Structures are given as structure tokens and as C-alpha cells.
Amino acid sequence: MILLDGKSLSQKIKHDIKYQVDSLKSNGKRPPHLVAILIGENPASQTYVTAKKKSCEEIGFDSTVIKFPVTISQNKLINEIEKINLDDEIDGLIVQLPLPNHIDPSIVISTICYKKDVDGFHPINLGNMMLQQPCYFPATPMGIMSLIENYNIETNGKNCLIIGRSNIVGTPLSVLLSRNSKYANCTVTLAHSRTKDINLLTKKADIIVMALGIPKFLKNDMIKDSVVIIDVGINRIKSDKSKSGWTLVGDVDFQSVKDKCSYITPVPGGVGPMTIISLLRNTLLSYKRVIYK
Numbered sequence: 412m413i414l415l416d417g418k419s420l421s422q423k424i425k426h427d428i429k430y431q432v433d434s435l436k437s438n439g440k441r442p443p444h445l446v447a448i449l450i451g452e453n454p455a456s457q458t459y460v461t462a463k464k465k466s467c468e469e470i471g472f473d474s475t476v477i478k479f480p481v482t483i484s485q486n487k488l489i490n491e492i493e494k495i496n497l498d499d500e501i502d503g504l505i506v507q508l509p510l511p512n513h514i515d516p517s518i519v520i521s522t523i524c525y526k527k528d529v530d531g532f533h534p535i536n537l538g539n540m541m542l543q544q545p546c547y548f549p550a551t552p553m554g555i556m557s558l559i560e561n562y563n564i565e566t567n568g569k570n571c572l573i574i575g576r577s578n579i580v581g582t583p584l585s586v587l588l589s590r591n592s593k594y595a596n597c598t599v600t601l602a603h604s605r606t607k608d609i610n611l612l613t614k615k616a617d618i619i620v621m622a623l624g625i626p627k628f629l630k631n632d633m634i635k636d637s638v639v640i641i642d643v644g645i646n647r648i649k650s651d652k653s654k655s656g657w658t659l660v661g662d663v664d665f666q667s668v669k670d671k672c673s674y675i676t677p678v679p680g681g682v683g684p685m686t687i688i689s690l691l692r693n694t695l696l697s698y699k700r701v702i703y704k
């Protein structure tokens with residue numbers, strides 16, 4: 412069993428990005444600037460945004476976090492986004508999800524200028540991805556593809572099962588893994604919470620991507636030998652072994668399946684760091700006007 416170490420790989424990519432940013436600064440240019448909008452006091456969202464801000468500081472990006480109370484109106488939020496859209500000193504904008512129930516995430520995401528949509532969620536970026544046109548890939552699928560490429564995982568003709576159909580992970584990843592290209596060419600099955608007899612699918616899969624949101628869902632008796640497992644899940648569960656009384660686990664029962672896998676991502680330290688580094692890569696692309704001139 413080989414660990415797909417996203418933490419280690421992300422550090423290597425950070426080093427490369429920092430080198431580029433240092434070069435920009437030495438030539439008298441401003442650094443790339445990423446803005447994150449955080450609404451409310453959701454602990455997970457606060458943790459994610461803090462991690463993103465820390466990563467920006469490590470590589471020399473400018474980073475701004477704009478916080479609003481959970482009571483902010485949708486109209487006010489849209490007005491704030493439109494101001495950022497017009498600011499030429501800002502290269503990337505993310506609005507941390509989930510949003511309060513009174514705010515429509517599809518409207519908010521569509522309001523973000525697609526040229527600054529470094530999360531890759533805007534309809535124009537998703538549409539361009541479908542058409543294999545230049546775009547910002549959604550950060551988590553992009554991070555997963557980077558892991559597959561870096562570890563030279565064979566995908567050609569493999570049966571890939573993705574469990575979870577969100578527009579953030581499962582659906583765009585199914586598109587990327589089924590493309591006619593190296594580190595793709597999979598036969599992809601997209602399953603979800605309503606899929607019947609899911610055990611029959613997991614036992615046939617060569618590659619399983621878990622993005623269901625159910626702690627330790629995938630167990631030893633559900634998989635075949637030498638399967639590749641990529642665990643996107645981040646679940647906070649009670650634990651008497653930690654000072655906080657909580658611990659993070661994935662959608663995969665890691666201890667149960669690890670000896671049966673050829674490759675597997677740890678949680679934490681697998682997909683999470685690769686998501687953040689993909690966000691930073693997209694921000695650098697935006698700064699350099701590589702995708703959209």
C-alpha cells in the first residue's frame with residue numbers, strides 16, 4: 412500500500428509557486444492577490460479559510476479575508492462581489508461554501524467574474540471544461556488529477572467509481588477522468604446516495620473516489636484487492652483519544668481497507684492540501700492572464 416501524500420506534494424508545488432512569486436517581486440511587480448469571503452461562524456469554513464490564508468502567506472501571495480455576519484442579505488453580498496470584480500488589484504475571489512439558507516449559492520457563484528473564479532465553479536468555467544476549452548478547473552478535482560499524475564497511477568481503461576455527484580467534486584471529476592488523455596481514459600460510473608446495490612459497484616472498481624460525506628462508509632468487504640482509493644471526505648466525529656474530543660475521518664474506513672489497496676489517500680493530509688494548492692495555482696494563472704487574456 413502506497414500513501415498518496417497530498418501534504419508532501421502540495422509543499423513541492425508551493426515551492427515552485429513561491430519561486431515564481433519571488434521573481435515577480437524582484438522585478439518590481441505586485442504579487443498575486445486572493446480574496447476569500449467568509450459568512451457566519453461555521454467552524455469548518457473558518458478552518459478552511461484560515462488554511463488558505465496561511466498558504467498564501469507561505470508563498471508570498473497577498474491574501475484578504477472579508478467576513479460578514481450570517482444575517483447578511485443576498486443583495487448586499489452580491490454588491491460586495493461586484494466591487495471585487497472591478498478591482499484590478501485582485502486576481503482571485505472565492506466565497507466559502509456552504510452559505511446561509513437565505514442565500515442562493517448558484518446566484519452568488521454566477522455573480523463572481525469568471526476570470527477571477529479560481530474555485531472553478533462559475534458556469535462559464537464548468538462549460539469550458541466540458542468543451543475542453545481553457546478554463547479554471549474546480550480545485551478539488553484538479554488536486555485529485557495532480558495526485559494521479561504525480562504517482563503515475565494507471566487509469567487507461569480502468570473502471571473508476573465516483574461516489575458523490577456534487578458540482579464541486581463528483582460531476583466535474585467524472586468528466587476529467589473520462590477524457591481521451593493520459594491519466595484519464597477511465598470508464599466512469601457516477602454513484603450517489605440513491606444508488607442501489609452499491610456494493611456490487613465497489614467490488615468491481617479499479618479506482619474508487621469517495622465524496623459522499625458519510626464517515627467510514629467504505630469498508631474492507633466492499634472492495635477488491637489492489638484498488639486505488641481517493642478519499643475526499645472530511646468528517647468531524649467524537650473521539651476520546653484527542654484533547655478536543657473530536658477527530659477528522661474520511662468517507663473510507665482507512666484501517667479496514669489499507670492493506671487491500673495499492674494506493675490510498677490519508678485523511679487528513681491527502682486531498683485537502685491538494686485542493687488548496689490547486690486554488691493557488693488558479694490564482695497565479697489568473698494573475699498571469701494565462702487562461703483569459
